[in-house]
Amino acid sequence: MPRIGVFVCQCGNNIAATVDTKKVAEEMGKLPGVVYTCDYKFMCSSPGQEMLKQAIKDNKLDGLIVSACSPHMHEKTFRKAAEAAGLNPYQCEITNIREQCSWVHHDKTKAAGTVKSIDLTRMTIQRLKKNQPLKKIKIPVKKKAMVIGGGIAGIQAALDIAEGGRQVILVEKEPSIGGNMARLSETFPTMDCSQCILTPKMVEAELNENITLYTYSEVEKVDGYIGNFTVTVRRKSKYVDEDRCTGCGECIEKCPFKVDSAFELGLAKRKVIYTPFPQSVPNVPVIDAPNCTKIQKDKCGACAIVCGPKCIDFKMEDKIVTEEVGAIVVATGYQNMPNERFGEYGYGRIKDVISGMQFERLASSSGPTGGEIRRPSDGKIPESVVFIQCVGSRDEKKGVSYCSKICCMYTAKHTKLYSHKVHGGQSYVFYMDIRSGGKRYEEFVRGAIEHDGAMYLRGRVSRVYEKNGKIMVQGADTLSGNQVEIEADMVVLATAVVSREGADTLAQRLGIGYDKYKFYNEYHPKLKPVETVTAGIYLAGTCMGPMDIPESVAQGSAAASKVLALFSADEMAREPITSVVNRTTCNACWDCLTACPYTAIEREAIKDRQGNIVRWVAKVNDGVCQGCGVCVAACRSKSIDLKGYTDEQVFAAINAF
Amino acid sequence: MKIPYYPGCTLNTVAKQFDTSAREAASIIGFEMKELAQWNCCGATFPLTPDNVIGLTAPAKVLSNARKEGDTLTTLCSVCYNVLKRTNKVIRDNKEKRNVINGFIEEEYDGSVNILHYLEVLRDKVGFDKVKGAVKRPLTGIKAATYYGCMLLRPFEDIGIDNAERPTIFEDLLRALGAEPVEFANKIECCGAHLAMNNEEVVTNLSGKVMTSAVDAGADLIVTTCPLCQFNLEKSQPKVAEADTGYRPVPVVYFTQALGLALGQDIETLGFEKNSSDIMPLLKKKGIA
Numbered sequence: 001m002p003r004i005g006v007f008v009c010q011c012g013n014n015i016a017a018t019v020d021t022k023k024v025a026e027e028m029g030k031l032p033g034v035v036y037t038c039d040y041k042f043m044c045s046s047p048g049q050e051m052l053k054q055a056i057k058d059n060k061l062d063g064l065i066v067s068a069c070s071p072h073m074h075e076k077t078f079r080k081a082a083e084a085a086g087l088n089p090y091q092c093e094i095t096n097i098r099e100q101c102s103w104v105h106h107d108k109t110k111a112a113g114t115v116k117s118i119d120l121t122r123m124t125i126q127r128l129k130k131n132q133p134l135k136k137i138k139i140p141v142k143k144k145a146m147v148i149g150g151g152i153a154g155i156q157a158a159l160d161i162a163e164g165g166r167q168v169i170l171v172e173k174e175p176s177i178g179g180n181m182a183r184l185s186e187t188f189p190t191m192d193c194s195q196c197i198l199t200p201k202m203v204e205a206e207l208n209e210n211i212t213l214y215t216y217s218e219v220e221k222v223d224g225y226i227g228n229f230t231v232t233v234r235r236k237s238k239y240v241d242e243d244r245c246t247g248c249g250e251c252i253e254k255c256p257f258k259v260d261s262a263f264e265l266g267l268a269k270r271k272v273i274y275t276p277f278p279q280s281v282p283n284v285p286v287i288d289a290p291n292c293t294k295i296q297k298d299k300c301g302a303c304a305i306v307c308g309p310k311c312i313d314f315k316m317e318d319k320i321v322t323e324e325v326g327a328i329v330v331a332t333g334y335q336n337m338p339n340e341r342f343g344e345y346g347y348g349r350i351k352d353v354i355s356g357m358q359f360e361r362l363a364s365s366s367g368p369t370g371g372e373i374r375r376p377s378d379g380k381i382p383e384s385v386v387f388i389q390c391v392g393s394r395d396e397k398k399g400v401s402y403c404s405k406i407c408c409m410y411t412a413k414h415t416k417l418y419s420h421k422v423h424g425g426q427s428y429v430f431y432m433d434i435r436s437g438g439k440r441y442e443e444f445v446r447g448a449i450e451h452d453g454a455m456y457l458r459g460r461v462s463r464v465y466e467k468n469g470k471i472m473v474q475g476a477d478t479l480s481g482n483q484v485e486i487e488a489d490m491v492v493l494a495t496a497v498v499s500r501e502g503a504d505t506l507a508q509r510l511g512i513g514y515d516k517y518k519f520y521n522e523y524h525p526k527l528k529p530v531e532t533v534t535a536g537i538y539l540a541g542t543c544m545g546p547m548d549i550p551e552s553v554a555q556g557s558a559a560a561s562k563v564l565a566l567f568s569a570d571e572m573a574r575e576p577i578t579s580v581v582n583r584t585t586c587n588a589c590w591d592c593l594t595a596c597p598y599t600a601i602e603r604e605a606i607k608d609r610q611g612n613i614v615r616w617v618a619k620v621n622d623g624v625c626q627g628c629g630v631c632v633a634a635c636r637s638k639s640i641d642l643k644g645y646t647d648e649q650v651f652a653a654i655n656a657f
Numbered sequence: 658m659k660i661p662y663y664p665g666c667t668l669n670t671v672a673k674q675f676d677t678s679a680r681e682a683a684s685i686i687g688f689e690m691k692e693l694a695q696w697n698c699c700g701a702t703f704p705l706t707p708d709n710v711i712g713l714t715a716p717a718k719v720l721s722n723a724r725k726e727g728d729t730l731t732t733l734c735s736v737c738y739n740v741l742k743r744t745n746k747v748i749r750d751n752k753e754k755r756n757v758i759n760g761f762i763e764e765e766y767d768g769s770v771n772i773l774h775y776l777e778v779l780r781d782k783v784g785f786d787k788v789k790g791a792v793k794r795p796l797t798g799i800k801a802a803t804y805y806g807c808m809l810l811r812p813f814e815d816i817g818i819d820n821a822e823r824p825t826i827f828e829d830l831l832r833a834l835g836a837e838p839v840e841f842a843n844k845i846e847c848c849g850a851h852l853a854m855n856n857e858e859v860v861t862n863l864s865g866k867v868m869t870s871a872v873d874a875g876a877d878l879i880v881t882t883c884p885l886c887q888f889n890l891e892k893s894q895p896k897v898a899e900a901d902t903g904y905r906p907v908p909v910v911y912f913t914q915a916l917g918l919a920l921g922q923d924i925e926t927l928g929f930e931k932n933s934s935d936i937m938p939l940l941k942k943k944g945i946a
Contacts, residue, residue, distance in 0.1 A: 343822025397814075465842035467873070472842065 002129055005036040005061040006121060007052055008097075009043035009068035015102040018113035024067065024097075027118050031125055035059055044074045049081045056085035063087075063128045067095040067121045088133035090576070090644060095124040119657060126656035130649045134576040139623045141227035142326035143567040146171060148219055148506070151179020152198060152549060153541025154331035155205050156556030157563075161329075162210035164564040169323055170205060171214045171233055176280035177202055179333050180542075183263065185363035185371070187549060188413040189444035195279060195366060202281040216286055220320070222509050223599075225624035226536030227326045227572055235319040239287035239295070240273075241311035247283035249275075251303035251312065259291050265358050267376060268368035273303045273312075278366055287312075327536050327563040330520060331556065332506060334542035337392040337399060337496040345388065345493055346464040351377035352471055353464060353491040356410060363417045373421050375490045381422055382489030386473045387411045387429045388461050392496030394432060399496050400517060405546040407494035408435045412445040414492060415454035428455045428486055430475050438548070457484065464491055497546040511598065512537055519545045530559045534598075535574070535626075538562050577627035577644045579620045586617040586639040592631035593618060600624035601631060660778060661726040662690035663719060665737040666698050672734070672884035672911070674928025679733055679775055679913040685920045686783055686791055690731065695722050699740045702851075710757050716744035717758045721766035729771045731778050733913070735808040735883035742772045743815045774809065774818055775913070776826050776882065785833040793921030795835025798943045801915070802871035802879045802907075803827035803838050805845045806886040821845075830912065831880065834919035841874035843867040848889040864893035865900075872905055877939055879909045887911060891933040908936040918945070 006028040010016035021039035029037040036059040042048050043066055056064065064087070066078045071094040079089035097117040105113040143166055147158045150172030158170045170177065182202075184194035205211050214233055221232035240251075252271050261270035263277055270276075273287045287295065287303070294301045294314055304312040339347035339355055347353045352375045354362075365371035375382050389407050392399030408431070415427040434456070436442045448454045459476035466472070473486045499518035507514045512532040513521035520543050523531035530538050538559040541552040566572060581592075583606070593601045604619035618640070620631075629642045641647060668676040683690050696719055704712030720741060723730040732738050748755045749768025759765055773781070779788055805827055813821035824845065828838035848867060849860030868890060871879050881887045890909045898904050914927050924946055929936050940946035 343820060349823075463842070463846075465870075467842065467870075 002033040003035045003060055003062050004033050004125060004128060005052075005055055005059060005064040006034055006038075006125070007043055007055075007064065007066045007068075008037070008039040008117075008121070009048075009066065010039060010041050011069060011098055011102075012041065015068070015098050015117075018102045018105045018107060018110055019097060019117045020110045020114040021067075021117075023114050024117045024121060028065075028121055028125065031122065033129060034125065036061060043068050044077055049077070052078065052081050053085040056082065056087060061087070063091040063093075063131065065093050065095055065121060065124050065128060067097045067117060067124075069098040070094075070096045090134040091128070091131055093124050093128045093131070095121045097121070123653040123656045127649045127653040130646065130652050132643070132646075134643055136573040137576050137578070137622045138571045138573055139225075139227045141566060141570065141572050142229075142324055143167070144169070144323075144325045145327045145329065145563050145567075146229070146231055146323060146325045147329045147331060149179070149331035149333055149541070149543070150174075150177030150205075150213075150215070151331060151333045151541060151552070152181045152201070153333070153552040153556040154179070154329065155201050156553045157329045157331060157540050157560045158205055158211050159201065159208065160557050160560030161563050162208045164560070164567075165210070166564065166567050167210050167212070169212045169214060169233075169325065171217050171219060173216070173218050174276060175216045175238065175274075175284075175286045176276050176282070177205060177213065177215060178277070178279075178281065180357075181549060182277060182279075183265075183357060183364070184360050185365070185367070186413065186417060188409045189438075189440045191413070191416070193365070195364070199279045199281075202279070206281045213282060214321075215282060219506065219509065222328070222511070225598075225600075225621070226534075226574075227566070228623060229325050229328060229536065231323045231325060231328070233321050233323060235321060237289070237316040237318050238284065239289065239292075239312060239314060239316045240284055241309075241313060241316075242282065242284050244309045244311040245284045246309060247285075248308065249285070250306045250308065252285055254302045254306045256300065256302060257291065257293065259288065264361055264368050265355070267358055267361050287314075327538065327566055328510065329538045329540055329556075329559045329563060330506070330510065330512070330532075330543055331540040331552075331559075332500055332503065332543040334497045334546065335500050337498045339391065339493050339495050341398065342391055342493070344463050345391065345461065345491070346466075346471075347493060350464065350466055350471060350491075351375075352382075352489065353493065356407065356414065356492055356494045359414055359492045360410075363414070363421065371421070373418055373425075380489065382425065383422075384426045384428070384486070384488045385418055385490045385492060386461075386471075386486055386488040387414060387427060387492045387494065388473075389429065389431045389494045390460075390496075391493040392498075393494075395496075400498065402517070402546070403435060404494075404497040405435070406497065406548050408445065409438070409441055409548065411492075411494050412436070412448040412454070415448045416452050419452040419454070426453070426455065428457060428473075428488070430457050430459055430461050430473075432458070432460070438550075459484075497542065500543065503543065510534065510537055512539075519543065530555055530562060533626075536566070575627070576622075577642065578622050578625035579627070579629070579631050579640050579642050581618045581620055582639040582641070583617045585637050587637050588616040588618065589636060590618070591634045591636060592640055595630045595634035597628065597630060598624050598626050600626070658688035658782070659691045659727075660688060660729055660731045660773075660782075661723050662692050663696055663699075663723065663730055663732045663737060663741070664692060665732060665734045666701075667734055667736075667884040672887065674931045675733055675884060675887075675911045675913055678911065678917040678922070678927050681922055681926065682913055682916045682920055685917075685922070686779075686788060688778070688783065691726070693719070693722055693726060693730075699737045701736055701740065703740045703743045710754055711761070713744050713747060713754070713758055714761045716740050717748060717766060718762050718764070720745055720748070720768075720770050720772075721762060721764040723770050724766055728769065729773055731773045731775055733775050733882075735774075735806055736885060738772065738774050739808040739816065743812075745770060745772055746815050774882075776809075776830060777818060779830060780826055785829055788830070788916075789833040792834055792919045794919055794945060796831075796915065796919050796943075796945065797835045799836045799939070799945075800839050800875050800877045801831045801836040802841050802874065802876035803831055803844060803912075804848075804867060804871065804879055804881050804886060804890070806881070806883050807845065807847045807850075809882050810845060827880075827882065827912070831915070834915060836878075836915070836919075839871070839874045839876045841870045841876065843870040848883075848886045849893075850885055850889070853885075853889055853892070860889050861893045861896050864889045865897040868894060868897055868907070868909075869901070869904060872907055876907060877943075878907055878915075878936070880912045880915050881909060882912055887932075894934065906934065908932065908934040908939055910936055
């Protein structure tokens with residue numbers, strides 16, 4: 001006969017208001033196998049836990065139930081207490097009588113809540129009787145990390161992991177690390193130059209012994225599980241030998257062909273052999289193969305002729321490398337929504353309607369105008385500029401429903417930059433609300449309005465069109481209730497922050513979740529902000545949603561600290577809730593293998609004494625299995641069971657209802 | 658090809674030239690616009706209050722009559738087009754309202770008629786290339802302002818004839834006819850619409866802006882798709898000219914008149930005399946007539 005104890009928690013008034021906990025305890029005491037029951041104000045408090053431990057010892061309990069809040073809250077607490085009292089922690093089960101019971105029943109006579117709590121607890125008792133003691137799974141951990149994405153969040157994560165003494169591979173798609181931040185001119189709210197605070201970090205990443213940079217590279221495939229990932233990376237051909245290149249730039253100088261620079265967002269040209277920007281890290285040029293006449297038509301080759309160390313190789317091919325790592329940080333960043341989608345603003349049709357990011361390039365001292373605000377059409381200095389906020393953001397009809405969060409701040413910054421660079425210039429901002437939550441952010445926006453003379457108009461713009469060489473901006477000023485028409489020389493659109501193209505493909509390769517906007521999902525929006533549902537994979541920065549630089553950096557560091565914690569022990573322990581195959585009944589139909597979303601199931605050969613394979617069975621890799629139970633449902637011969645949630649346990653609970 | 662056709666009240670009365678020129682052009686291109694045997698007024702405004710079902714019964718009646726004659730229906734007037742298309746969508750997508758409406762009109766209509774504007778027939782059923790091939794009197798040298806108005810394009814989710822903010826269907830047709838479309842700011846702005854009845858000042862202001870921006874962009878001719886736009890523009894033009902001495906009045910015609918002209922119809926039959934502005938001097942100047 002089992003010796004079970006039942007502990008019913010009042011949770012202050014959270015449970016006790018609608019559940020008669022004393023009655024629940026009494027009723028449970030009548031069941032066979034239950035030798036001890038009690039109810040208490042806060043089971044999770046220290047005295048509560050002490051009481052629980054004492055009761056286990058005094059009554060020689062071999063299993064216990066805590067009827068309290070959701071197991072997500074305190075299952076760990078109580079299992080730890082049970083372990084301390086000498087029990088196998090998995091002989092402790094939780095009944096949730098709060099979230100789905102006391103909180104949803106408002107019957108003050110406590111009738112409904114009490115009956116339901118009794119039913120639920122009784123079910124758990126029957127289930128507990130079928131429990132088996134389980135042991136935590138130990139997994140060896142490879143103490144090397146990979147960071148995908150070399151923007152500020154990725155750089156920060158890589159630096160912090162490297163500082164912690166671990167090896168990191170930083171994979172970047174572009175020829176240089178730096179990401180979107182490398183494009184910015186100044187940063188809010190301190191107005192320090194973006195390059196000046198970013199490039200030291202980029203150089204540090206290049207020089208740090210623990211960091212290996214894979215630029216111009218993309219992740220193709222991810223296998224394995226926490227502590228033991230195998231990642232396949234395609235290192236795209238740069239056509240330049242990275243090890244021998246000195247970065248002298250002679251080849252760039254001599255290249256006779258020019259194309260639009262993606263880094264400058266079409267505001268300037270670059271050579272066909274190029275580095276995206278002067279401070280690129282690594283300072284190794286790449287050849288843009290589709291535009292190179294040597295590679296396409298075997299004509300020219302000027303770069304190879306002038307190259308001193310002879311490191312240009314037109315025959316170079318992509319390399320596929322495989323890396324074994326214990327943890328992955330995903331920091332793939334964001335992009336802006338295409339402005340062409342908003343026909344009313346004339347982007348793409350009217351040359352002097354530009355995006356906020358293009359304005360950053362105009363204001364940047366390393367940009368196409370050397371930091372002078374000159375409009376793209378004729379290079380004239382604009383005497384008035386209209387900034388339109390929420391282009392695509394908070395616009396479910398034509399864009400996205402969320403707020404892009406950074407635009408209020410960077411638009412205020414733009415007005416400041418403009419007024420500092422063009423004295424006497426007038427800026428106008430059309431806004432919906434000014435969202436400037438953040439340290440010194442509100443003061444910053446007030447400064448733009450009060451000191452730098454930006455004219456803020458609350459309302460939307462209906463149309464932008466050209467008239468006599470001016471850009472006419474037609475809109476509403478909802479504070480004065482008037483329609484306004486502004487003659488501007490340039491219009492800047494604060495376009496929505498959206499997920500990067502291909503974000504969904506990468507998420508599928510990694511096995512992590514994403515929302516309908518293809519932003520990656522954190523495990524818990526408040527309490528696990530950098531973890532994903534796949535153990536060992538962490539997130540940082542704008543691949544999760546719009547955020548500013550301070551937040552991205554904080555997340556990079558947060559993800560790094562998670563990685564370092566994982567790497568602090570040689571083995572990691574994890575919950576033993578995994579599937580197990582009954583090898584005698586498995587008939588190798590492989591339905592489980594197809595169904596498993598984590599590729600945790602392998603084929604195992606059973607051999608006779610001579611070593612001949614006699615049959616095949618499925619085998620679950622405990623390191624990968626997440627205990628979702630899909631294979632259990634898929635198995636036709638009922639040969640798979642989920643430890644801790646066996647069919648026997650579940651049926652016992654149902655029968656008790 | 659025979660396409661069931663709903664003229665609507667205006668095309669039967671003050672905009673007769675819109676109707677006749679369209680039918681004639683169709684027969685030259687090679688399709689017939691078969692007027693519905695039975696039709697009534699579309700209601701002339703789409704009721705925007707969500708629970709106003711009674712306002713949908715008139716267009717629903719038109720649609721259920723059209724269903725008896727085929728699975729497509731074409732119309733010319735932008736307002737009719739807008740009302741019919743939006744009502745059709747409600748009937749198709751909202752089962753509850755469909756039942757109520759059908760109960761009222763004592764029909765079993767399910768929203769299965771495909772409503773096409775005459776421009777859509779030309780673009781999707783005939784093809785602008787074929788129209789271009791049929792042109793006998795190209796409108797070469799005429800800078801035409803293609804005035805869409807608003808009812809033809811919006812709301813985008815319900816109408817979807819073209820991109821609501823940057824449409825091209827109208828320009829594409831005029832280009833096929835040999836004219837040169839001009840880009841002007843107010844081509845998809847409102848003319849003032851029904852305010853013509855009680856607040857003429859607004860109409861003069863809005864229609865004035867449309868015409869001024871067209872003429873400033875170099876237009877010799879304004880082409881319309883809607884009897885109400887046509888009316889408002891024609892009525893406002895003298896006032897605009899009076900207020901702004903720099904303004905150069907231009908003829909305003911229906912697009913089907915321009916189409917008929919290019920297809921080589923007898924100019925006498927195009928009903929230009931019913932328009933308040935005279936197109937003849939322009940045609941003579943450009944050597945077209």
